[in-house]
Every structure is written in C-alpha cells, then in structure tokens.
Amino acid sequence: MTELIKQHEAGRETDGRMAGPRQPNLRFIHLPTGLEAPSVWKQLHETNFWRKAQFNNHEANSLSGAADRTGYRPVLTDWLALETGQIWCTQTKQAIDPVHIPVDGKESLSRFVDASRAFFSRFEGRKIGVQLSGGVDSSLIIGLLRHLGIRHGLVGLKSDRYEFRTERVIQERLAEQNYETELIDEATCLPCSGLNQVPPHQIPDLLSLNLAQDRMMAEACQRLNIEVLLSGGGGDTLLGQAVHSDPRSCTWRPQTFTDPFPVDVAYAPRGIEFCSFFDNREIVDAIWCLRRGQRDDQRKLWARNYFRAFLPRELVDFQYRADFWGRYIDGLAKAYDQIREIHARAFEITGNSYFDPVKLEALLSQDIYRPRKEFYQRIESRVSSAVWICSLAGWLAEDATGSEPRRTRLDSVSE
Secondary structure (H helix, E strand, C coil): CHHHHHHHHHCECCCCCECCCCCCCEEEEECCCCEEECCCHHHHHHCCHHHHCCHHHHHHHHHHCCCCCCCCCCCECCEEEEECCCEEECCCCEEECCCCCCCCCCCCHHHHHHHHHHHHHCCCCCCEEEECCCCHHHHHHHHHHHHCCCCEEEEEEECCCHHHHHHHHHHHHHHHCCCCEEEEEHHHCCCCCCHHHCCCCCCCCHHHHHHHHHHHHHHHHHHCCCCEEEECCCHHHHHHCCCCCCHHHCCCCHHHCCCHHHHHHHHHHHCCEEEEHHHCHHHHHHHHHHHCCCCCCCCCHHHHHHCHHHCCHHHHHCCCCCCCHHHHHHHHHHCHHHHHHHHHHHHHHHCCHHHCHHHHHHHHCCCCCCCCHHHHHHHHHHHHHHHHHHHHHHHHHHCCCCCCCCHHHHCCCCC
16 A cells, blocks of 8 residues: 555655646546446446436445545445546555655745745646635645745635625735736625536536636636636645644645646636645645644734735734635525425436435525534535536437537526
C-alpha cells in the first residue's frame, strides 16, 4: 500500500499535476477483471444495468464525506468510479484516496508567494478569474494576484441575507478595486434549481443539485472572457485544521479540493478551466511549513494575521461566522414539487424500491429548518440519484448512437 502511494506521488510533476496528460476526472474499474476504462457511456447506452444501480451505496458514500474517498462503494454494478487523484489497489481491491506528504523546508512567506507565482504562471497568456465569496480563502487568492500584478476578473454569488452581511461588505470592497467583476444574485440559482435541465452524467453526484449556480458563473466567465476560474476549495482544510508537526502524519488530500462534477458539466464544455488554488502541491507544502504543529483554527485567526498584507482590513480586524444553511433550506423548500416529480419519474423508470414515494416523504416530513448535515446529505443523495436516472433516460430517448452526450448542447438549455 505504501509503495503504491509512493509511486503515485513520484508520477507528479513539480507543480503538483500528474506527469503527462492530466488524468480524466472520472475513470472506471471493472471489478470482475480489474481492468480500467476511461468511461462507461457505451455500457450505459447498451444495457439497462443503470436502472438497478446500488443507490444505497451512493447514499453511504455521501455520508462518509468527500474529504477521504477511500473505500467508496460501487454505485454501478461491477463498475467502481475513480475520481480525480484516486488510485486502485489491486491487492485490497479498493479505491484509495492517498494523503499528500508535504515536502519539508524553510518556513517563510516568500516561499509561499514564490509557489503562488509559479502556480499562476501556468496560466500565462490566459485570463484568470476568482470565485469571489467574500471569505478569507478567495480574498487571499485575489490579494496575491494583485500583489503580483496579474490581471484577473471576479465572479461570485451575492446575497442580501442577514447572515451574509460581512461577506457582502468584502465583496463590495474587492469589486470596487476590480472593474471586471460580475456578482450573481444567489436567489436566481438556489440549490435544487433547474433539476430538469441537469445533463446526463455517468454516476450520481450531489453537486448536480448546485449545477444552476456553476452554470451561471460559467456564463459570467464567458462574458468577462475569463479562461481559468480559481476557487478557494480546500482553504478551510489548509488554513483551519490542526497540523501535525510530522509531515508523515499529514492527512491532507489536495486532490479532493476541486469538485469534478462542475468541471466536467459546467465549465469544461464552455472552454473554462476550473480548479482550486489550494490543489497545488507546492502551495500545500509552503502552507504546511508555515503551520506545522498548529492547533485547530476554524476561524483562521492565524491566516488573517499572517496574510494581512494581502487581505481586506475587515477580514483582518473583525471576525464573523457565516451561515449558509438559509440558502439550502430555501432552495429545498422551493423545489419540493419538482423533487417529488423527478423522484416519481425515477420510480416509474426503474421500478426500484429505493424511489418509493413513501421514503421521500419520510424525509421531507422532518423539520428542514433544523440544520443537520446528515439529514441534508440523505435528501441530497436521494434527489441526486433521481436526477441521474432522469438525465440518463432523457439522453437515451433522444440519442441512438451511444456516443458520449454533447453536454455543450444539453447544458445550454435555459433554466
């Protein structure tokens, strides 16, 4: 097992990417033979095995979390999906999400800035954009771009919700300093918006429920001529979690910081590269050296102070706690009718007892205004499974060739 992970790490270039062509966001292992396939579109088209998928496994995978996908169970009979960065262990017959062992070295701000400069240089000649959330992670990326004199645009969601008041102030401050900014009203793309327009995809994915917001941000990128969009995914892990003083005890998995679903379905079809700034191994190494031995710091007080030269004053001198539950609750409540319709359609298509309407109603009858992560993940996994079934059924009804769906066409359907 250890040797397998060492070989995996050895295959990476110094900028943290795999040597040679970047791995696809999804590959598949045929469990009976152990052979790898780049996709299962052909199998989905030619057989009905997708109607008998193991949806309980999708729910179990969702509940186990995306921070460590080791041991994920197969959703498709005989086929196990490997997401970005996962490796297949032939000895244990298991998918592994390897941890990254940081390269020890000098603890210095200049090392972090140099690693950031090298990362940005990969996109030389292409316009960079940043997802502007108003938080520490995205603000740090923007501050670094400004420090290095790199032209960039800003795209994000804005809200008038009470709990978003601090983020809105930060967004306004940073937008004032950058005329190439587009902020989208989050009320137009709440979770569970436009579920009928989700394009076909190979396995169920929770993020299919958030496709509307990624689609609108991708469209904003096109209007601003942004070719690379950076997110702050993973910033909570690197800047907030406790850090062991021994690099061999590190539990960080940077490959999980970029979500593959919006990459494949929303951004890539429009020619936009979407990735996390914190996915880069040299940046990870530099941050580890700066934070080694630190305790848990969920408010990121260390980062606010250490990177103060790159951050708006409001983020350095004031603390706040954002609450994102409101948007999830509103999105779910507004989509009840559509969720019931899609769930019933999935039951009709598959005859699978997983989609028995009674099971959905048992979830929806609970108090949705009491935020519980496990409760919401059960709803999300059930709805995303139904969305997946309906998206595949629509694809099969209109495509007789069995070729990979033309997502650029399907994804352009208006909300």
